[in-house]
Amino acid sequence: MRKQAPVTILTGYLGAGKTTLLNRLVEAYPEKKFAVIENEFGDEGIDGELVKAEKGGLYELSNGCVCCDLSSDLVKALGDLMLSDFEYGHVLIEATGVADPAGIVATVSTETHISEFFKIDGVLALVDAEAFDLQLLNDPVAGRQVAFADFVLMNKCADVPAERLESLEKELKEMSPGAGLRRTDFARDVEGLLSLGSGKSRRLTDFLTENSGGHTNARSFSVVLDGSFNPTKLHYWLSGVLAFNDGLYRIKGVLDLAGSDRKAVLQSVMVKYSLVGGGMWKPEEKKTSKVVFIGRELDKEKLVEGLKSCMSD
Numbered sequence: 001m002r003k004q005a006p007v008t009i010l011t012g013y014l015g016a017g018k019t020t021l022l023n024r025l026v027e028a029y030p031e032k033k034f035a036v037i038e039n040e041f042g043d044e045g046i047d048g049e050l051v052k053a054e055k056g057g058l059y060e061l062s063n064g065c066v067c068c069d070l071s072s073d074l075v076k077a078l079g080d081l082m083l084s085d086f087e088y089g090h091v092l093i094e095a096t097g098v099a100d101p102a103g104i105v106a107t108v109s110t111e112t113h114i115s116e117f118f119k120i121d122g123v124l125a126l127v128d129a130e131a132f133d134l135q136l137l138n139d140p141v142a143g144r145q146v147a148f149a150d151f152v153l154m155n156k157c158a159d160v161p162a163e164r165l166e167s168l169e170k171e172l173k174e175m176s177p178g179a180g181l182r183r184t185d186f187a188r189d190v191e192g193l194l195s196l197g198s199g200k201s202r203r204l205t206d207f208l209t210e211n212s213g214g215h216t217n218a219r220s221f222s223v224v225l226d227g228s229f230n231p232t233k234l235h236y237w238l239s240g241v242l243a244f245n246d247g248l249y250r251i252k253g254v255l256d257l258a259g260s261d262r263k264a265v266l267q268s269v270m271v272k273y274s275l276v277g278g279g280m281w282k283p284e285e286k287k288t289s290k291v292v293f294i295g296r297e298l299d300k301e302k303l304v305e306g307l308k309s310c311m312s313d
């Protein structure tokens, strides 16, 4: 029988640090030959641009409601991987921040043909130590991701007071008994995360029975715009919109910023945002900006209008 390739699933709520961890793993273990499956939220691929894996081993899935609809796309991606020339030794699946990992584990472990070639090594859950409590309050999926994990990484710990970290640690242990737990910052410590041997996923059947129908309440929409952005206008607009818009959980974008030859990568998680230089625009590439908004009860028209008001005159 062919050796089954180990599969690691990265889960965790919007902006917790899944892509950051994925890039750390790809850099730390080049000998593993990773195939990366990215589950994009919405139809505009942004995460793929932020992943450092080789193009040959990067598969992007676009999906609306990931909790219900992922299975057939995932089967197709794994099928494509099996048939491709790409030699892989380990598969990393990054779920969207609102996905319930149970469905992904179920697809890999029970789907005929797929389960012959792949086996779950572990589910890694990233937790945003700054924002987790608020996220859990807004969306129970944040809790299910932790409950299902074999290993929980408490990320973004640097700016959180020690007492708060201790109480969060206690809370996470109660939510996910038996799972490994580690504090980190920018997902720095990746030691031992790729040989978990799928402890908890064995409890899949029980879990699926108890937690069936796990829909998230988050929705997304994306905007594609031609023309460059004015960095100052963008800063003022983002600061206001994030401070006063409780339902806006996450913004991700790749932007054409006036005066820059690089793509600007926009990331917001709850009220914080960053805008940093990404790869260069290629000479033949059209400078199109793509922005995805994710949240609850978003006023799309107003957000698009606000975003457009940040463009250069």
Ligand SMILES: Nc1nc2c(ncn2[C@@H]2O[C@H](COP(=O)(O)OP(=O)(O)OP(=O)(O)O)[C@@H](O)[C@H]2O)c(=O)[nH]1
Binding pocket: 012, 013, 014, 015, 016, 017, 018, 019, 020, 021, 047, 096, 097, 098, 126, 155, 156, 157, 184, 185, 186, 187, 250, 252, 267, 269, 274
């Ligand atoms: N301050 C701080 N920022 C972090 C840390 N880890 C990641 N970030 C930043 O948080 C933002 C979100 O990180 P990602 O790795 O894209 O998070 P994600 O979980 O993949 O996001 P989604 O796929 O949208 O759910 C990025 O701007 C990261 O640079 C950390 O430990 N501390």
